[in-house]
Amino acid sequence: MDPSPTPLDLLIDLLSIVCILAGCLMSLAAAIGLLRFPDLLSRMHAATKPQVLGLLLLLTAVGLQLRSWAVVPVLLVAWIFQLLTVPVAAHMVGRAGYRTRHVHRELLTVDELDEVVQSAARGETPDGRPE
Template sequence: MLDTILDIVAGTFMIIGSLLSLAAGIGMLRFPDLLSRLHAATKPQVLGLFLLLAALGIELRSWAVVPILVMAWGLQLLTAPVSAHMVGRAGYRTRHLKRETLIVDELAAVVAAAEAREEREHGKKQHRTDFID
């Protein structure tokens, strides 16, 4: 009896986990620019991997694997935001963004101020264009 219930729970977790991966794939295709695609890449995956690892833990029915499962998820929690931040920052700095998808951009003023300061100090004017893909 308990076995069947646990099997059903694990099965549901696995299906939801793979559906979240599918959603990440759809998001990668459908979102308009790099910065919003990054959301699709990082967010559903955290929960997706959690559900899949939980299903694994349930099916194995042993407490010995729990530390390494927690570690696998913890590692994901630690690394996913860092890589998202690095890619997002590089994307913003190299202007891989569509301005029309942004309602507000409070970083633009800061960047403009820094550029103006650099221009005053080094006296060279650079024209930069945005990437439009």
Template sequence: MSGWEWVSGTLILVGCALAFTAALGIVRFPDTLTRMHAATKPQVVGLMLVLTGAGIDLRGDINAWMLVLIGVFTIITAPVVAHLIGRTAYREQRRRDDLRLRVDELDERRR
């Protein structure tokens, strides 16, 4: 095995481990905001590591550019989806009662 195959395999395994921890966080965390954090941060980083490892393995192949497109669309859409989920959870009051926000920009009493 060459050095590039080791790097590729390591990146893919680390990315899979991050995606697995994100899945565990979604199942185990108690409220929507912490689940949203688990669904976006490690999932996106894990996917980028898997795509990078696959890109190294596919270097020189025309299909490697498809991996770049997948990564770009994921980076663009993940924050938008997380924002919409968080805003919906706030409006439906699906958050912990002990969670105190320092600045509550969506509070109707402030307007």
């Protein structure tokens, strides 16, 4: 802490406290979602919150507390890296869940992949022409 904090310092501190608490509450929300949601796909929906928005809020708090523009690119690279890897991992987990019948079909509103799989099994392209 500076010896005599200015009003701007207090405002930045308050803003970073809000960011930290909101970012950590994302983790708690994900844990509650993991415990209460019924199947894999809805749990995946809950799991993305701390990975993307939670990390963004916490890195914003780090940037605010360091009070330096030089750290912003570094923090941005860390966040963009997470933004690139999380969808790939989620895609792989969702694909494996679909293939190993872990998806509860009665909870789905639309299953667009089923149509494609059925037509591929009949040896056609999805619009009905033979392959």
